[in-house]
Amino acid sequence: MTASDIVDRVLAGQPRAVARAITHAENGSPAAADVMSAVYPRTGQALVVGITGSPGAGKSTLVDRLAVHYRGAGHKVGVIAVDPSSPFSGGAILGDRIRMKSLVTDPGVFIRSMATRGNLGGLARATGDAVAILDAAGYERIVVETVGVGQDEVDIVKMADVCVVVLVPGMGDDVQAIKAGIMEIGDVFAINKADRDGVLRTEKELENMLTIGHRDDAWSPPIVKTVATADQGIPDLSAAIDSYLAFLEANDTLRAGRRERIAAQRIVDLLRERLLGEALARLGPGEFERLTSAVAARERDPHSVVAEIMRGGQDG
Amino acid sequence: MTASDIVDRVLAGQPRAVARAITHAENGSPAAADVMSAVYPRTGQALVVGITGSPGAGKSTLVDRLAVHYRGAGHKVGVIAVDPSSPFSGGAILGDRIRMKSLVTDPGVFIRSMATRGNLGGLARATGDAVAILDAAGYERIVVETVGVGQDEVDIVKMADVCVVVLVPGMGDDVQAIKAGIMEIGDVFAINKADRDGVLRTEKELENMLTIGHRDDAWSPPIVKTVATADQGIPDLSAAIDSYLAFLEANDTLRAGRRERIAAQRIVDLLRERLLGEALARLGPGEFERLTSAVAARERDPHSVVAEIMRGGQDG
Numbered sequence: 001m002t003a004s005d006i007v008d009r010v011l012a013g014q015p016r017a018v019a020r021a022i023t024h025a026e027n028g029s030p031a032a033a034d035v036m037s038a039v040y041p042r043t044g045q046a047l048v049v050g051i052t053g054s055p056g057a058g059k060s061t062l063v064d065r066l067a068v069h070y071r072g073a074g075h076k077v078g079v080i081a082v083d084p085s086s087p088f089s090g091g092a093i094l095g096d097r098i099r100m101k102s103l104v105t106d107p108g109v110f111i112r113s114m115a116t117r118g119n120l121g122g123l124a125r126a127t128g129d130a131v132a133i134l135d136a137a138g139y140e141r142i143v144v145e146t147v148g149v150g151q152d153e154v155d156i157v158k159m160a161d162v163c164v165v166v167l168v169p170g171m172g173d174d175v176q177a178i179k180a181g182i183m184e185i186g187d188v189f190a191i192n193k194a195d196r197d198g199v200l201r202t203e204k205e206l207e208n209m210l211t212i213g214h215r216d217d218a219w220s221p222p223i224v225k226t227v228a229t230a231d232q233g234i235p236d237l238s239a240a241i242d243s244y245l246a247f248l249e250a251n252d253t254l255r256a257g258r259r260e261r262i263a264a265q266r267i268v269d270l271l272r273e274r275l276l277g278e279a280l281a282r283l284g285p286g287e288f289e290r291l292t293s294a295v296a297a298r299e300r301d302p303h304s305v306v307a308e309i310m311r312g313g314q315d316g
Numbered sequence: 317m318t319a320s321d322i323v324d325r326v327l328a329g330q331p332r333a334v335a336r337a338i339t340h341a342e343n344g345s346p347a348a349a350d351v352m353s354a355v356y357p358r359t360g361q362a363l364v365v366g367i368t369g370s371p372g373a374g375k376s377t378l379v380d381r382l383a384v385h386y387r388g389a390g391h392k393v394g395v396i397a398v399d400p401s402s403p404f405s406g407g408a409i410l411g412d413r414i415r416m417k418s419l420v421t422d423p424g425v426f427i428r429s430m431a432t433r434g435n436l437g438g439l440a441r442a443t444g445d446a447v448a449i450l451d452a453a454g455y456e457r458i459v460v461e462t463v464g465v466g467q468d469e470v471d472i473v474k475m476a477d478v479c480v481v482v483l484v485p486g487m488g489d490d491v492q493a494i495k496a497g498i499m500e501i502g503d504v505f506a507i508n509k510a511d512r513d514g515v516l517r518t519e520k521e522l523e524n525m526l527t528i529g530h531r532d533d534a535w536s537p538p539i540v541k542t543v544a545t546a547d548q549g550i551p552d553l554s555a556a557i558d559s560y561l562a563f564l565e566a567n568d569t570l571r572a573g574r575r576e577r578i579a580a581q582r583i584v585d586l587l588r589e590r591l592l593g594e595a596l597a598r599l600g601p602g603e604f605e606r607l608t609s610a611v612a613a614r615e616r617d618p619h620s621v622v623a624e625i626m627r628g629g630q631d632g
Contacts, residue, residue, distance in 0.1 A: 033620075033623070037620050037621045044614050049452045054370065128618075194502050221450060256612065260608050260609060260612045263608045263611035265611075267618050267622060270618050270622045271595060275595055291583065296575040297575075298356065298359065298360050299355050301356030301357065302582040302583050302586050303348075303349040305348075306587045309506075310594070313340040
């Protein structure tokens with residue numbers, strides 16, 4: 001398939017073309033930029049929901065149930081699971097996870113895991129591209145789920161229209177710790193596993209924290225209790241997500257501000273990746289390894305090496 | 317102080333100069349590159365210990381106790397706490413945390429929190445610079461602690477000589493989830509809060525996981541049980557850290573490989589930040605905002621905008 005064929009088929013909503021386009025985006029192949037430029041004007045229709053929270057909070061099950069809920073409402077649903085990968089092997093460790101058993105045979109659902117490839121970044125950029133491809137292909141609800149709560153993952157979830165932060169009861173110190181990283185990105189909070197002891201205390205702690213928080217949009221994030229494994233609370237979660245969207249849509253300035261922040265992030269992510277790739281590609285064979293060895297041996301320092309690379313290696 | 321003054325005083329081990337040099341590094345000020353180039357040849361003496369693990373695992377207390385232990389052995393100790401920051405306000409949320417009460421008046425200990433500044437990255441680069449500054453200033457033990465376990469934080473901890481992953485008993489599903497992100501970077505594992513129920517089960521699960529893991533250096537990471545709040549297990553943790561270092565030092569190829577991987581990461585982090593900063597600085601006033609608005613309105617797509625920025629904005 002040529003880039004133009006892929007674009008036509010993506011816009012016609014063909015899942016295989018969507019999968020292929022996302023693979024191009026992941027690999028940063030030459031066709032990717034053409035595909036992305038062509039599909040981008042057709043984006044902006046989907047509701048993009050970002051879901052993050054500590055490992056073990058039951059996010060995957062919650063996402064599964066939310067996707068089923070959206071299917072029940074007649075929407076096409078895309079799910080992107082952003083998995084961390086081994087920094088050494090570079091593989092997607094969760095790729096073999098059996099996800100979303102109930103949905104995997106439903107043609108109205110597209111599921112994709114995205115993983116970090118190597119050290120050169122690009123996961124946020126590739127995730128943004130995948131969201132745009134699904135959006136252009138007519139998926140009306142796109143759920144982006146991250147495994148962890150690191151800065152990288154927070155940056156990815158920030159590109160959603162609505163961010164859901166998932167907690168579990170009895171986290172104790174964890175609520176405090178999590179607050180540091182992701183509290184301010186939560187437009188909606190879900191306390192999952194809400195059949196466990198301590199749910200009221202966690203809810204109270206969360207309410208207190210939200211009281212002292214300062215959002216620049218004056219929104220009071222709703223707190224929803226869910227038991228994803230028992231399919232409880234999912235309509236409430238969906239309603240809470242919609243309520244934030246309605247709030248945004250009632251306020252043009254906020255809506256525009258959020259869209260511009262997302263656009264700025266997309267530009268920066270892509271620019272950073274392209275600039276680095278281009279600079280490294282300019283180096284001669286073995287040059288990067290030579291410079292690395294010199295730095296490791298303390299014969300050179302990283303700052304002067306980088307200055308040399310940026311000058312195009314003339315004095316290398 | 318000129319850059320040269322700062323360098324002289326850093327090399328003489330003066331804490332105020334160290335603090336100022338780190339601030340330059342954080343801000344990426346023009347003096348920073350000069351300072352870093354000058355101090356870098358004097359680095360490589362310190363033992364750099366990276367400590368990561370889930371929020372709530374008690375890492376801060378563990379770091380405090382380890383620092384006290386190192387002080388007791390007569391070492392100067394540097395502690396760098398890598399805090400996530402609010403993606404919206406850009407401030408260091410944990411900056412106000414009262415850390416290390418027992419050490420804060422000890423002139424042989426230097427404590428610093430580092431936080432993400434804005435969206436343009438640079439935290440890993442700044443943390444690497446701070447480690448180099450402390451190393452050159454004669455701090456013999458440098459502990460780098462991260463709050464979370466995201467990819468960004470994993471990348472930072474990877475730059476340590478020895479990585480400690482901290483778990484707590486009874487994590488259940490969490491051990492599995494954590495495995496995905498950080499299992500392979502743990503040279504040493506600490507099960508903290510080891511006076512809690514479930515410690516043996518967690519230890520067993522961890523052992524099983526380490527059995528199926530595949531490290532490229534054939535090291536079997538030791539598992540140490542600690543109760544940081546009661547100051548238990550800290551000498552064992554220190555000994556486990558030393559044992560990995562001894563293992564590395566007995567194998568020149570491994571040691572060199574690790575140093576080269578760290579050097580490569582440092583070069584890439586710095587290069588990425590510099591290239592992005594330079595490209596954005598080339599844009600005219602208001603240009604980035606204009607491009608961002610066009611992308612937000614779907615009048616332009618991010619890929620063609622980035623191509624334009626990389627051409628130097630000639631067709632802007």
